[in-house]
Amino acid sequence: xxxxxxxxxxxxxxxxxxxxxxxxxxxxxxxxxxxxxxxxxxxxxxxxxxxxxxxxxxxxxxxxxxxxxxxxxxxxxxxxxxxxxxxxxxxxxxxxxxxxxxxxxxxxxxxxxxxxxxxxxxxxxxxxxxxxxxxxxxxxxxxxxxxxxxxxxxxxxxxxxxxxxxxxxxxxxxxxxxxxxxxxxxxxxxxxxxxxxxxxxxxxxxxxxxxxxxxxxxxxxxxxxxxxxxxxxxxxxxxxxxxxxxxxxxxxxxxxxxxxxxxxxxxxxxxxxxxxxxxxxxxxxxxxxxxxxxxxxxxxxxxxxxxxxxxxxxxxxxxxxxxxxxxxxxxxxxxxxxxxxxxxxxxxxxxxxxxxxxxxxxxxxxxxxxxxxxxxxxxxxxxxxxxxxxxxxxxxxxxxxxxxxxxxxxxxxxxxxxxxxxxxxxxxxxxxxxxxxxxxxxxxxxxxxxxxxxxxxxxxxxxxxxxxxxxxxxxxxxxxxxxxxxxxxxxxxxxxxxxxxx
Numbered sequence: 001x002x003x004x005x006x007x008x009x010x011x012x013x014x015x016x017x018x019x020x021x022x023x024x025x026x027x028x029x030x031x032x033x034x035x036x037x038x039x040x041x042x043x044x045x046x047x048x049x050x051x052x053x054x055x056x057x058x059x060x061x062x063x064x065x066x067x068x069x070x071x072x073x074x075x076x077x078x079x080x081x082x083x084x085x086x087x088x089x090x091x092x093x094x095x096x097x098x099x100x101x102x103x104x105x106x107x108x109x110x111x112x113x114x115x116x117x118x119x120x121x122x123x124x125x126x127x128x129x130x131x132x133x134x135x136x137x138x139x140x141x142x143x144x145x146x147x148x149x150x151x152x153x154x155x156x157x158x159x160x161x162x163x164x165x166x167x168x169x170x171x172x173x174x175x176x177x178x179x180x181x182x183x184x185x186x187x188x189x190x191x192x193x194x195x196x197x198x199x200x201x202x203x204x205x206x207x208x209x210x211x212x213x214x215x216x217x218x219x220x221x222x223x224x225x226x227x228x229x230x231x232x233x234x235x236x237x238x239x240x241x242x243x244x245x246x247x248x249x250x251x252x253x254x255x256x257x258x259x260x261x262x263x264x265x266x267x268x269x270x271x272x273x274x275x276x277x278x279x280x281x282x283x284x285x286x287x288x289x290x291x292x293x294x295x296x297x298x299x300x301x302x303x304x305x306x307x308x309x310x311x312x313x314x315x316x317x318x319x320x321x322x323x324x325x326x327x328x329x330x331x332x333x334x335x336x337x338x339x340x341x342x343x344x345x346x347x348x349x350x351x352x353x354x355x356x357x358x359x360x361x362x363x364x365x366x367x368x369x370x371x372x373x374x375x376x377x378x379x380x381x382x383x384x385x386x387x388x389x390x391x392x393x394x395x396x397x398x399x400x401x402x403x404x405x406x407x408x409x410x411x412x413x414x415x416x417x418x419x420x421x422x423x424x425x426x427x428x429x430x431x432x433x434x435x436x437x438x439x440x441x442x443x444x445x446x447x448x449x450x451x452x453x454x455x456x457x458x459x460x461x462x463x464x465x466x467x468x469x470x471x472x473x474x475x476x477x478x479x480x481x482x483x484x485x486x487x488x489x490x491x492x493x494x495x496x497x498x499x500x501x502x
Contacts, residue, residue, distance in 0.1 A: 007113065007332040011103045018051035023196050025054045025220055026203045028067035029213030035059040036225060041196060044110035044340040044347075044376045045331060053196050056221035058229035061188065064217040065235045068159035068186035071214030076156050076184040080135045087131035087182060089209035094124040094174075097205060101170055104197040106331040109166060110340035110376065113332050115294055116168075123174035123202075129458045130182035130478070137183055137479050140486075147495035154483040156184030157261065158237040161230040163223075163251070164199070165243045166192035166342050167297040167398075173202055176240045177216065179478035189218045190230055194343050196220050223247065231255045238481065241265065242299075244396070245422075245467045263471035263481050265299065265463060267396045268424030270445070271417040272302035275410075276310045278429035279451070284315065286453040287402070288322055290427065292380050295338055296400035297346075299468075300425045300447070300454050304393055305404040306413050312406045316365065316384055319404070323366040326380045326400075338400055340376040347376035350399035353392055357383045360390040362403070388416045396422070410435060418444045424464035425454065446472075 001009075022038060024031040034054030041050045054060075075083070094101065101120035106113050140152030162176045169192060180187050191199035203218045219226050231239055231254035238261040241251050248264040255262060272290065274283045290302040307315050331339035341347045354368040367381030380400040383392050392403045407413040417426060426445035430436055436450045446464040449455065456462070459475035471481055 004330060004333040007103060010099070011107055011332065014100055014103060015050060015107070018197065022052040023054060023200050023220060025056050025060055025064070026200070026216075026218040027060070027064045027214075028070075028217065029207060032060065032063070034221065036221065039193065041108070041194075043107050044342050045107060046374050047344075047376075050108065050197070053193070053220050056190075056219040056226040058225065060219045060221070061190075061226055061229035061233055064188040064219050065159060065230075065233045067214040067217050068188050069235045071212055072156075072159055072186045074212055075181075075186055075215045078184075080137070083182065083184070084131045084134040086210045087127050087134065087178065090178075090206050090211070091124040091127035091131065093205035093209050094120060094127065094202075097201065098124070101198050101201055103332065104201065105168075105170055105195075106339070108195045108197045109169065109342050110331055111168065111295060111297075112336045112339045113334055114337060116331075119168050119171040122171045126171070126174040126178045126458070130178040133179075133476075133479070134182045137483065145489075147491060147493065148489040149492050150487060150489045153486050153488070154479065155486055157482055157484050159186045159188065159235055160238045160240060160482065161233070161236045162187055162189045163227055163230065163239065163241045163243070164189070164191055166194040168294060169195040170198035170202065172242050173199060175473060176242070177202070179473070180240070180482050181211070181215065183479050183482035185482050186215045187217065188230060188236065189216065190226050191218065191220060193220065193222050227251075228254055231260065232258065234258050237261065238263070240481070245469075248469065261481070263473070264469045265471075265473065266424075266467060266469040267398075267422060268299045268301075268464060268468050269304060269394065269396055269420045269422045270300060270302050270425045270427070271304045271306050271420075272427035273306040273407075273413050273417060273429065273439070274308065274311070274315065275413075275428075275430040275432070275435070276308040277431050279431065280311065280315060282451070283429040284318055284322065286427065286429070287319070288326075290453050291402045292323070292326055292338060292400045295341060296380075297342065297398055301398075302425070302427050303397060303402060304388075304417075304420075305402055306407050306416055307404060308413070309406045309408050312404075316382075316404055319382060319402075320366045323380050323382050323402075328371060328377055328379060338380055341378065341399060342376070344376065346398070347378070350397055350401065351378060353395075353397050353401060354381065357386075357390070357392045357403075360386075360392065362386040362390060362392060365404075367400075388419055394420065410439065414439060414442055418442075421467040422464070423466035424468035425449070427453070
């Protein structure tokens with residue numbers, strides 16, 4: 001039996017429980033049906049039904065928010081060392097079920113096992129990292145003045161809402177939920193409706209690790225119902241969201257009446273700039289990896305290639321050769337590099353750009369084709385002879401699609417790179433140190449890598465500028481969001497107090 005066949009068999013055994021029981025909401029440690037009924041969850045691999053999923057609405061969100069509010073004091077006041085032990089056990093539970101998580105994620109999202117096998121372990125790493133920050137999360141400063149000893153501390157903000165996307169949903173859920181729990185907050189989690197399987201596994205693992213009932217609640221459903229209700233609920237103090245920029249704007253409006261604090265990790269049209277003095281072999285590897293891995297369905301993908309005209313022809317020729325060799329196939333096959341797109345809706349969106357590119361005058365140098373009819377498969381695609389005013393250069397396609405744009409000078413490259421509503425990441429390839437310093441200083445992006453692909457380091461700030469988001473994740477920046485700063489002043493003597501009416 002091949003490895004693919006073995007993985008399919010393992011998956012089928014795992015899915016039996018979902019087929020028979022569906023995916024209920026999890027509120028205050030109890031399974032609950034959706035107040036709005038249920039909806040189908042299908043696989044992008046072959047469009048088959050995976051299971052039915054509880055469809056939550058405002059009633060379910062209200063129950064979950066109340067559960068989170070009721071559990072907050074217990075979780076907030078638990079000794080930090082005890083919270084840390086629980087979060088470490090969550091990490092251990094994730095590691096123990098890493099294969100189960102990866103297989104379910106592949107079938108639910110179409111992502112290749114090559115990448116999802118590591119996503120679960122990255123989720124465990126998130127919990128371990130923030131567990132280790134628990135004890136010092138409240139630490140503050142001693143700011144002495146002439147008459148006062150001033151100290152600062154931080155306290156958890158309260159129940160928070162976490163809304164996560166369908167691309168690498170497990171890892172991104174842990175990236176938000178782990179620091180929220182470490183800070184002492186309770187959580188209502190609304191997973192993406194297109195990928196609910198691993199959110200269910202996460203809440204099971206957390207409760208088995210000893211997380212008290214109501215500290216983590218999961219409500220499935222759609223953004224216009226469950227998501228909107230979560231953003232508007234008065235007991236939810238903050239919303240952490242990952243998704244597209246248009247939805248981020250709606251979330252801000254929906255939370256305005258209750259003065260919600262928002263952290264928005266939004267879209268991008270990220271440039272990778274390759275100068276002619278770069279290590280072109282390494283640059284080629286990084287360009288390909290950062291757009292075609294994870295099916296191109298990630299916010300940090302480098303979807304615009306800005307290549308210096310002196311090397312453009314050769315670099316694009318090598319690129320075409322490599323792109324045409326990328327292995328598209330069943331996501332549970334370990335040799336697969338690109339799997340199917342996540343849903344029919346997203347498949348239709350991505351494939352629409354094949355004609356848009358041609359209509360705008362670009363060349364489809366590789367791909368631009370659908371593969372088969374069974375699932376949502378497309379060939380990795382490269383557009384050349386493009387400019388930055390074309391729709392393929394301005395709109396977030398969010399698939400395995402790269403647009404190549406030539407430039408002549410450093411100034412022109414910077415102008416093209418910054419000529420976008422977005423500002424999440426940028427990638428610069430040059431061996432000229434002074435150019436790298438100049439360029440990164442003026443490049444409008446929240447995160448920039450020089451001579452590297454995206455290599456995530458958990459203590460560093462993660463987030464974008466412009467339409468790519470508000471706020472930062474990672475390290476102490478996460479605690480700044482999930483906690484409130486508090487100042488306390490202690491008089492150190494009998495300082496003069498102005499007397500009125502004496």
